[in-house]
Amino acid sequence: xxxxxxxxxxxxxxxxxxxxxxxxxxxxxxxxxxxxxxxxxxxxxxxxxxxxxxxxxxxxxxxxxxxxxxxxxxxxxxxxxxxxxxxxxxxxxxxxxxxxxxxxxxxxxxxxxxxxxxxxxxxxxxxxxxxxxxxxxxxxxxxxxxxxxxxxxxxxxxxxxxxxxxxxxxxxxxxxxxxxxxxxxxxxxxxxxxxxxxxxxxxxxxxxxxxxxxxxxxxxxxxxxxxxxxxxxxxx
Ligand SMILES: [Zn+2]
Numbered sequence: 001x002x003x004x005x006x007x008x009x010x011x012x013x014x015x016x017x018x019x020x021x022x023x024x025x026x027x028x029x030x031x032x033x034x035x036x037x038x039x040x041x042x043x044x045x046x047x048x049x050x051x052x053x054x055x056x057x058x059x060x061x062x063x064x065x066x067x068x069x070x071x072x073x074x075x076x077x078x079x080x081x082x083x084x085x086x087x088x089x090x091x092x093x094x095x096x097x098x099x100x101x102x103x104x105x106x107x108x109x110x111x112x113x114x115x116x117x118x119x120x121x122x123x124x125x126x127x128x129x130x131x132x133x134x135x136x137x138x139x140x141x142x143x144x145x146x147x148x149x150x151x152x153x154x155x156x157x158x159x160x161x162x163x164x165x166x167x168x169x170x171x172x173x174x175x176x177x178x179x180x181x182x183x184x185x186x187x188x189x190x191x192x193x194x195x196x197x198x199x200x201x202x203x204x205x206x207x208x209x210x211x212x213x214x215x216x217x218x219x220x221x222x223x224x225x226x227x228x229x230x231x232x233x234x235x236x
Pocket of ligand 1: 062135171172
């Protein structure tokens with residue numbers, strides 16, 4: 001799970017969500033050398049339910065929020081190594097700034113990619129998913145607002161991109177049973193969270209490797225790390 005790629009941030013909180021171009025490229029080069037195959041989270045969801053085969057050494061690379069640097073920096077690096085990513089976009093904020101970062105970022109947040117840039121990335125083979133309309137904490141919303149965030153953003157994305165959208169990532173990885181049911185009702189086929197909360201179609205776990213050195217990145221790719229996180233999640 002990635003957020004921003006650019007110059008490493010000094011702020012410890014931002015550093016968790018930003019990695020340098022060099023570190024990102026080293027991680028992607030590593031995936032290429034290991035002959036990993038990029039897949040979408042939906043393929044992983046089907047595999048978890050026993051309904052699909054995955055290629056050898058599958059990896060799902062995801063970017064949340066749709067920062068402009070995903071378009072300018074990350075996508076060219078991914079493509080240079082023959083990899084594709086899933087990009088989770090905030091549909092009301094395309095071409096604007098990530099005001100939800102304003103409390104941690106100096107100023108008004110960071111620049112986000114435009115619809116035109118999102119369309120270009122979709123044409124180049126990246127998968128597009130929703131990260132809601134306005135990046136709010138979904139468990140805090142009433143039914144109408146929850147439906148507007150989930151169904152509204154899916155329809156906005158489909159209209160703007162001219163393709164079906166079936167993937168969701170919950171903002172802040174905040175999710176409960178009601179949100180999972182609302183995601184299903186809104187027409188999604190799979191949804192991503194993070195932090196090892198759970199492991200199924202409506203709560204696919206993701207690993208943050210923004211701060212990982214190359215050895216740690218490799219460790220986090222391993223099946224052993226996956227089994228460790230799964231076992232830990234079951235205890236919660
Ligand atoms: Zn986000």
